[in-house]
Amino acid sequence: MIEDVLVADPPADSVDAVRHRLRAFLDRHRPPTPCLVVDLPAVADRYRLLRRLFPAAVLHYAVKANPAPEVVGLLAALGASFDVAGVAEAELCLRAGAPADRLSYGNTVKKASDVVRAHALGVRVFTVDSEADLLNVAALAPGADVLCRVFAFPTAARSAFGRKFGCEPDLAAALLHRAHRLGLRARGVSFHVGTQQLDPRAWEHGIATAARIMATLAASGVHLTTLDLGGGLPAGYRDGAPPLADYATAIGESLDRHFGSAWPEVVLEPGRAVVADAGVLRTEVVLVSRKSYEDRHRWVYLDVGRHNGLTETEDEFITYALATARDGGPVGPVVLAGPTCDGDDVLYERNTYHLPLDLAPGDLVDVLATGAYTASCATVGFNGFPPLPTTHLGASGEPVR
Ligand SMILES: Cc1ncc(COP(=O)(O)O)c(C=O)c1O
Structure with a gap:
């Protein structure tokens, strides 16, 4: 219930605590991917933080962000x-x-x-x-x-x-x-x-x-x-x-x-400052491949890309942080791409990303700080990929109804 989020005015959770909560929810429920989870208490925290930092300002939330x-x-x-x-x-x-x-x-x-x-x-x-x-x-x-x-x-x-x-x-x-x-x-x-x-x-x-x-x-x-x-x-x-x-x-x-x-x-x-840090987008690795024997880069294809949620990777202008369950082991450079049959659906090629060397199809990759300009920017069905499903968590850490 949204009311649960409103009753308290708690000290704001750190960004790491919010991410931990969202990823724990995803681990517990293992929803089909890709999916976005947005933590409503974190949205409230960020809004209150802005109110504290800018006490003289009237805050008009830019709805387009989420x-x-x-x-x-x-x-x-x-x-x-x-x-x-x-x-x-x-x-x-x-x-x-x-x-x-x-x-x-x-x-x-x-x-x-x-x-x-x-x-x-x-x-x-x-x-x-x-x-x-x-x-x-x-x-x-x-x-x-x-x-x-x-x-x-x-x-x-x-x-x-x-x-x-x-x-x-x-x-x-x-x-x-x-x-x-x-x-x-x-x-x-x-x-x-x-x-x-x-x-x-x-x-x-x-x-x-x-x-x-x-x-x-x-x-x-x-x-x-x-x-x-x-x-x-x-x-x-x-x-x-x-x-x-x-x-x-x-x-x-x-x-x-x-x-x-x-x-x-x-x-x-x-817009972004209110909602981005409140979201984690879970995605699955579809394919890991190499383009030649010489190139050290692996191509990692995810089930989310430019058209079904990560629109802001156009021109690589937003560089999302990523997390996987295999983090901590040896890593190597990757090019990241989305799942559609569109040559522009490449997320990061200029920006170097490193992911675990043992990353394999079926592994889950969490794209962090994805509460802004993601689900609402997804196409309605380009290449047959539906818009990004979103779940909103309340104060209990479970979905609001
Ligand atoms: C008129 C206007 N106001 C506010 C915003 C929100 O910007 P941001 O998400 O960077 O805070 C936008 C974003 O495009 C905008 O066009």
């Missing part, structure tokens, strides 16, 4: 707000118990009909980055709050979003002005430093930019109240990331530098 109703319902009960990417996610949040006034529509790419439907559902906060979308919001969601997304440059993100979202600061200022004149509430500025951001200082540029835009608008009588710092907070993959506390310190320092003691309302939209 839209499972169990996860969204838990976070709604914990008081979270939600960043939704579209109408379906808004409906999901409402069904899970989140009131409409805790939803913001963060996707800047939307149809007019999406605005109409979101507005009818009660969504009143929209992010825009273009004149066309702004005019739709003004016409179809009259009086709504509007944030404008600006480019966030630099960065050490594992996936920077490039120029798909956002606009130049001078255009953002003009759009916010226009929003004000159109009778919308010009609410603030947003940006996203790229997901799995490994540099805690990456928010500095966006915060400085937002402060300039806010000062420009204030000079003409439009007072923006909100600064949305987007997502980007990291999870613990194979190659590590700085502690979240370092991000809180760096972001706080940037806010002090650019806003002094008069911080705006600060919004964070964490």
